[in-house]
Amino acid sequence: MNLRATFKRKGCPQDSRFRHSAIMTPFVRLALIFELGLAVVAFGIGWPLGIDPWRTLEPNLKGWVIGIGSAVPMFVLLVVCDRDDFPAMIRIRRLLEQFLLPPLRGCRWWELALIAAAAGLGEETLFRGLLQEALLGWLGVWPALAIASIIFGLLHALTPTYAILATVIGAYLGMLSLMTGNLLVPIVAHGLYDLIALIYFLRTSPDDTIRLSEPTPPEELPS
Numbered sequence: 001m002n003l004r005a006t007f008k009r010k011g012c013p014q015d016s017r018f019r020h021s022a023i024m025t026p027f028v029r030l031a032l033i034f035e036l037g038l039a040v041v042a043f044g045i046g047w048p049l050g051i052d053p054w055r056t057l058e059p060n061l062k063g064w065v066i067g068i069g070s071a072v073p074m075f076v077l078l079v080v081c082d083r084d085d086f087p088a089m090i091r092i093r094r095l096l097e098q099f100l101l102p103p104l105r106g107c108r109w110w111e112l113a114l115i116a117a118a119a120g121l122g123e124e125t126l127f128r129g130l131l132q133e134a135l136l137g138w139l140g141v142w143p144a145l146a147i148a149s150i151i152f153g154l155l156h157a158l159t160p161t162y163a164i165l166a167t168v169i170g171a172y173l174g175m176l177s178l179m180t181g182n183l184l185v186p187i188v189a190h191g192l193y194d195l196i197a198l199i200y201f202l203r204t205s206p207d208d209t210i211r212l213s214e215p216t217p218p219e220e221l222p223s
Contacts, residue, residue, distance in 0.1 A: 027103040028111045031118065038122035042130040053129030057183040067188025070176055074169055074193040078200065081165065088161035093201070095158055101205055104198065112198050120191025127152045127170065128177045128186050145174045169193075 024032075042053040081089050104112065127148055135144030153167025173186040 024111055024114075025103075025107065028107060028115060031115045035115070035118035035122035039125040042126040046130050049134065051130060051134055053125045053133070054183065055129075055133070056177070056181055057129070059184055060182075063180070063182045063184035064188055066180060067185045068192060070185060070189035071192040071196065074172065074189070075196050077165075078197055088159065092159055092162050096201055097205060101201060104202060113195055116195035116198060117191045119194050120187045120189075124173065124183060124187045124190050128174055129183050132174055132177065141178065145171060145178065149174055
């Protein structure tokens with residue numbers, strides 16, 4: 001007897017974990033559209049200004065290696081700040097638990113990786129590839145770095161503390177772009193950090209539901 005067929009005949013709801021799950025969830029699709037849309041916006045703004053947001057993008061092995069290594073300090077900062085005796089961080093975690101983590105629970109690891117990669121590509125194209133580069137030509141290095149980082153932080157203002165942390169991270173990513181001359185470095189560092197942070201918050205959440213593999217449907221039971 002086919003257990004799933006019996007459930008269907010009897011009108012019992014099938015466990016959504018056993019449905020074919022090759023298609024991304026609506027939230028993941030929306031996140032990808034939004035994050036990648038930031039890159040489109042960057043090119044849309046940059047084109048009439050004569051600015052190519054990917055002018056300094058060099059997809060080479062050195063950029064990948066430096067980008068991967070550069071994600072480590074950001075993750076260390078996250079772990080150091082995520083302490084029970086740090087009230088501001090407790091508030092941030094509560095907001096994440098309330099608004100961000102629920103739609104991510106049950107996501108497969110590759111869906112989290114796609115979201116993180118899209119965030120790294122889209123946000124770095126806009127903030128470092130377009131905004132910081134444009135300000136460099138108008139104001140110079142330090143004002144450009146400061147303004148781009150502050151705007152980056154303000155647009156991540158989940159709380160005042162989170163805005164400050166995001167500003168610091170924005171300045172760090174901006175420095176990576178300036179020091180290496182390769183936009184790939186902050187893209188990789190940003191994307192990898194976001195992936196690690198998502199997994200970290202989900203794994204340390206009371207409702208840990210990251211799906212590392214596809215669930216196996218119930219086996220057919222003999223009649």
